[in-house]
Amino acid sequence: MSGAAPHLGAEGATPAAKGQTTYVDAIREGLREEMARDERVFLLGEDIGVYGGAFKVTDGLIAEFGEERVIDTPISETAIVGAAVGAAMMGMRPVAEMQFIDFISCAFDMITNFAAKSRYRHGVGVPLVIRGPSGGGVHGGPFHSQNPEGYFAHTPGLKVVQPATAYDAKGLIKAAIRDDDPVLFFEHKFLYRRIKEELPAEDYVVPIGKAAVRRAGRDLTVVTYGAMVWTALEAAKTLEAEGIDVEVVDLRTLFPMDENTVLESVAKTNKAILLHEATRTGGIGAEIAAVLSERCFEYLDGPLVRVTAPDTPVPYSPPLEEAFLPNAEKVCRAARALAAY
Secondary structure, three states: OOEEOOOOOOOOOOOOOOOOEEHHHHHHHHHHHHHHHOOOEEEEEOOOOOOOOOOOOOOOHHHHHOOOOEEEOOOOHHHHHHHHHHHHHOOOEEEEEOOOHHHHHHHHHHHHHHHOOHHHHHOOOOOOEEEEEEOOOOOOOOOOOOOOHHHHOOOOOOEEEOOOOHHHHHHHHHHHHHOOOOEEEEEEHHHOOOOEEOOOOOOOOOOOOOOEEEEOOOOEEEEEOOOHHHHHHHHHHHHHOOOOOEEEEEOOEEEOOOHHHHHHHHHHHOOEEEEEEEEOOOOHHHHHHHHHHHHOHHHOOOOOEEEEEOOOOOOOOHHHHHHHOOOHHHHHHHHHHHHOO
């Protein structure tokens, strides 16, 4: 899997074909397998038990593992994460769900000042996973559509991942649960039932900290992650018909970032677009641009270009949200200008 694209599956809102697994079901499969493998793994969050979660990620798990391992909590993200940190310090492996990842900000202090620093301060690891739906495209408005990964990718001690495929969603959630330090697991809600593929029957994990080249190309590189991987691939298909050959790098892990895969790609193509759905200033794209400027400057034949959301809250209005979000046409416009530079 390292550095290469698996079969990515087909997009569309139709149910998965026989033998195929959706992105949301892949996460559930990963949780189920890890709970069966390790009795220390348990889940906690708002409405994750009887109701099965707001997006049904944990549907059916309470019937299989019981209410002591699939725990419905009060509506308090601080309490959820605080309880999970304590349980992790005592040897358990909690997986805490944020019903919408936007509200992870309520637990920011607990995550960044306790979980992230515990190993550094007194040598105690916090094997905690915090997972939940992020991103827009579903008209959720400013409180249910955010992409807050940049806040946490700035925090030493955390690992931050965001899968784009069903294969990676399962493999990375399993790797996150097995990790001995805190992992934030961002799931783009637009992908839950639109992305599907056939998954291996055998146990597997996707290594944290390793990017994947989803499409090889020679003219320029698009570095991205999450739902924007599909946007980049759509743009690449359009650009191919125009004679522009685009390479697409899926980061998969945002922190620690696989800098070498990014550098190798840009050293080959000599031009780079940094694409993410999160707002522009201080985003992951800015960090990648800094790395490329420091370590790949002599290979660059054009400016580093960011395609991102603007620095505003996510609009609720569907036409405004469409204007706000990056899309394939915006990537194509940037790529045409860069290719002609």
